[in-house]
Amino acid sequence: MKAVCWHGKDDVRVEHVPDPQILNPRDIIIKVTSTAICGSDLHLYDGYIPTMEAGDILGHEFMGEVVELGKAVTNLSIGDRVVIPFPIACGNCFFCQSELWSLCDNSNPNAHIAEALYGYAPAGIFGYSHMLGGYAGGQAEYVRVPYADVGALKIPSDLRDEQVLFLTDIFPTGYMAAENGNIKPGDVVAVWGAGPVGQFALASARLLGAERVISIDRIPDRLELARRHSQAETINFDEQEVIETLKELTGGRGPDVCIDAVGLEAHGASVDALMDRVKAATFLETDRPHVLREAIQACRKGGTVSVPGVYGGMLDKVPFGAAFGKGLTMRMGQTHVHRYLQPLLERIQRGDIDPTFVISHHFPLAEAPRAYELFKHRVDCTKVVLKP
Template identity: 65%
Template structure:
């Protein structure tokens, strides 16, 4: 089969690789119809996530048709159309029992590698380094899906791929980012990052009852998308964000702040950006946490900072004093996708949201190398790329 493979920093190539096969009685094999390039994939592409190996198959947002099931999979059959969540979860451990699927205790066979960096291991993730399981990803024609009786959600109607594909990751991630804000009527929510996750966080916050959502970014086309989802917008290269948010909230600050950026944030002040970029390049820290620092400083006293942007390890100059002295609550996590797929599917069916609005480019799997370069460099107003694997 063909697959998009990580071949080193800033290098993705499409190669012929062996077809996946059933390795465990709870496995399924899915013929992939649609897959996507995620902003989180760019952290791999840029070389900031450790334990990648040359030839690793990328991709954690995918859906398709079941073509084979293991003998212990009773929830799926050959021919079922499914969306596959990016966290791999067993469904039996204490974390899964509490709906915390992205910290499944049984799905990462390389847990010891993650424990050295994180203390405890999160779940395995498709196509996202050997530290997180070494599982081949979904930017391919086929994928093996472990614990297939737990993760995939069947799509039993004629909804097109583009309306349901993002149930695999970014729609539930944006939703969870808003949910962690504990939104109440009248609340003002600020969202750092107006990429697809930020755009879904904006839409989710309004669905949860926020009165006002403010999106912060520097790319006009992304800010336009956020505005179409209902947000007021701030271009952080044009205004001082902290001052602007104080003015917009009568000096209080937003009730909650969502970091939808993560480890490769950009800062408009060249010297500040250079500080973290240099330390990151020298592996003295793994993050450029400009958005997180700013979200903490902007949030009102007693408010909540919600982090769904991906971080990999260690950061510098974390404003712990602000967090502690101002009674802020910090909530964070990889999305527990399986918790949200069914209720969000119902919202899609009911017309509450059409997730396809984030798509800007459609390509074939063979075009993945060009797609990565386009997405990284924000060429042609690239917001979200969907790859067809058929």
């Protein structure tokens, strides 16, 4: 089959590789009908995530048709159309039973690597480094899905791929970011990053009752999308000082909820952002937490900082004193996608939201290298769907 393989910084290749096989009783194999490139795939493409190996198959946003069933999978049939959550979760452990699916105890065969770094290992993730399981991803013609009996969501035939594909990650991720903000009626929610997760965070904040949403980015077409789709007010950080502007926009009190939908590769021209670039380049720091600092600084007293953006390692000069002094609540983590599949599918069916609004490009899988390059440079590109 054809698959998108990682070969290092700025180097992905479409290669012919063997088809996947059932390895465990709860596995299925699906024929991928649609897959997408995630902003977090760019962290891999940019070489920021450790424990990748050349040849690893990428992709954690994918859906398709069941073509093979492990012998323990009895709730799915050959031919079912299914959407697959990006975290791999067993459904049986304490964490899955507590709906903390992305913290599954049993799905990471390389748990010892993550344990060494984090103390305890989070769940495995498709196509996202060996520390997170080393699972082959879904930017391919076929993919093996472990624990499919609890992971795969069957999709009714009247919904198109594009309408449900983002249930795999970015819609639940934006939604959980907003939910983690504990939004109350009348709240003002500021979202850093107007990429796909930021867009879904803005839209979800609206769904959850935010009175005003503010989008912060530097890319005009993304800010325009935030205005158009979520009636967001916008701040272009190349032109406006973010913290001051937020203060003015909120009558001097600050946003109630600040969402960092950027993560470890924040851009910025401030002194701290430039220091981060130098430190990251010289391995004195692994992540560039400029946005996180700004979100903590900007948040109102007693407010919530919610972090769907991915962080991987060590952060310098995070203003923990400000977080403490203002009594902030901080919530974060990989999305517990399984928890949101059914409720968000219902929202799509009811017409509360049409997730296709983020799509800017379609490419054949074979042109994935060009798509990565385009997405990396964000040239009028918010979201790429690949078709095998």
